Amino acid sequence: MLSASRRWLKRNRTPLAVGIGVVGAGYVVTQYVLGKISDVRERMSSDRIARENLRRRFEQNQEDCTFTVLALLPTATDNILAELETERITFELQQQKAAKLARNGEPHPSELGSGPPSVTDVDDGKSMISSQSESGIHASQMGVPSQAVVGDGPQDGGQQVQKARKTKMQLWNDLKISAITRSFTLIYTLALLTLLTRIQLNLLGRRSYLSSVVSLASGGMEQSTISLENHDDDNSDQAYGNDFETNRQYLTFSWWLLHRGWKQVMLKVEEAVKEVFGALSIRDDITMERFSELTLEVRKRVEGATEAERNAGGWLEYVLPPKDQEDFVLKESGMASDRSTSEIAPLRRLIDETSDLVDSPPFSHVLTLLLDAGYSTLVDQKVAQQAFKMPPVPEISDIDGPRITEVVDTKVKLPIVLAILTRQAHSIGNGVPNEYLQAMEQVRDLEGFAAVVYSSNWESEIRPPEEEVPGTESLLGKGKAAETISSLQESVVNIDPIGALESAWGNAMETVEKTRAP
Structure with a gap:
């Protein structure tokens, strides 16, 4: 039986050698392909993690x-x-109203109850705004004197009244x-x-x-x-x-x-x-x-x-x-x-x-x-x-x-x-x-603009030009600025922040490799 096996192997040694070679080559190829697939998976996983970290950052x-x-x-x-002291102007108008009420013998606005003091229009009887309820700041907090009587007394006559009205109009315009x-x-x-x-x-x-x-x-x-x-x-x-x-x-x-x-x-x-x-x-x-x-x-x-x-x-x-x-x-x-x-x-x-x-x-x-x-x-x-x-x-x-x-x-x-x-x-x-x-x-577009700023000009940041020295023209004054502004203009109406950041990791790595090149 042993001799029969030897004769069989001798007769079929060529097919056997071919078969073993094919199996070995298939194994090597399979391992190579599996290794490549594993590398691709790892690279994809690493890129995905890097992009996610970039987005989170x-x-x-x-x-x-x-x-x-x-x-x-x-x-x-x-x-x-x-x-722009708007409240102070409002308070001065209030004081003029208080002075007018005092001349007419009417009670002061602060004596009329718990309501906030009001400012009247240039014409009598037109109720206007409240410095406390509308501006959020009470007039008493502005540090203006409590009384600012203008033209008080009959001796002032019509000329003083006219002057007071002109002042009030100017205050309203201010x-x-x-x-x-x-x-x-x-x-x-x-x-x-x-x-x-x-x-x-x-x-x-x-x-x-x-x-x-x-x-x-x-x-x-x-x-x-x-x-x-x-x-x-x-x-x-x-x-x-x-x-x-x-x-x-x-x-x-x-x-x-x-x-x-x-x-x-x-x-x-x-x-x-x-x-x-x-x-x-x-x-x-x-x-x-x-x-x-x-x-x-x-x-x-x-x-x-x-x-x-x-x-x-x-x-x-x-x-x-x-x-x-x-x-x-x-x-x-x-x-x-x-x-x-x-x-x-x-x-x-x-x-x-x-x-x-x-x-x-x-x-x-x-x-x-x-x-x-x-x-x-x-x-x-x-x-x-x-x-x-x-x-x-x-x-x-x-x-x-x-x-x-x-x-x-x-x-x-x-x-x-x-x-x-x-x-x-x-x-x-x-x-x-x-x-x-x-x-x-x-x-x-605000986030898109920020994304473009964040993900552009990698190379200029990692390797400033050798010719740039203090006192000379800026790096961005010529080439890189033009590239950045041009890329912004292309997508100015619809800037995609995700798209702008998507390739940032790859751009950064390419920049690193360029700087390593002799």
Whole structure:
């Protein structure tokens, strides 16, 4: 039997060899394919985790932006309220009313019961606004003397009465301009601060995220995911996102908008308000439609009537200081350094990139949408419901400004509208919760704009050009800024935040590989 087996093997050794070879090759191929499949699965899982971590980190960054705006807004609000003292003008009108009642032998308003003191119109018998119920601040809190009798006594004669009436008319005109200007200025300041904060924190968030990518790619981190926490100051040898002092200096540039820029905005708004509302008498009745038209006209004068005018409007001077004032801003905010901003390359790049973004058409486009949301909340909701007693209507915002869905001919006295604006100014600047900020953050393109800022210009961040030295032109002044702005313009109407972030991990890894290449 043994010999028979040998003869059989000898006769079939070729087929057997072929079969064994085929089986072996199949095994090798199978193991190779299974290995490749396993690698692909691991890579897909790693990419999915990285993208999810990136998305979570981005969302956390946007929450930080909200809290930062809420923390900074009161500073600008206090400055604006101190400059435009609408309540003080209201109180002076109250004092004139009290003086007139005293001359006529009528009781002082404070003696008429528990109701709040009221301000009368320039004509007798027309009840107007209450400084306590409408503005939220009692007149006694303004620090004005308790009596301001003008023309008291028969010896003054008709000339003194005429002078008092002229003074009252002037006060009413000042109140009209002040109340409208203040609420509008606060909306512009809130919108600009929201966009500036998104740019700043997302640029710094990009640097921090890229620092984590570089550490992971170079084996500096044992974990296989990107950490959500910022450990930038844990290792001073890291190259990106770790310059804590530079980051602090960069963030303090919001000082300009909070202490200087808002005033430039106010002057521009005040000029437009005087031109549009100046001819409107305090005695006039006004409809909701008319007030919306006048508000839109003010916006056109401030922002521009067409898209081209809005893009060329130039908000940079309100948001960031000119170069010759940068060191002054650092000094005023307590960040004085022995080097100027032009000598700190990382800070210079951040400021220049911020300037390019603020001057870009996408910034103007998103700002218009934020202003639409803010004015819609003020005009279509607060004024419409509280002054004109209109029922709530769905919000409608478009590029030309807010619109109401139903035109009504209800007329109210202009001072009633001014009372609503006076009270809403405090809600815009100090509201808790801040309905105006919430309305602006619901604008989808705001998150899309932030996502593009967060996920662009990886290579410029990880490897600055060798030719860039202090005092020379910015990196973003030529090539990279143009690429970023161009990519923003392509999707300015429908920016997809998820799409913008989807490939950020891959872009970052490609950038790391490029920097490693000889």
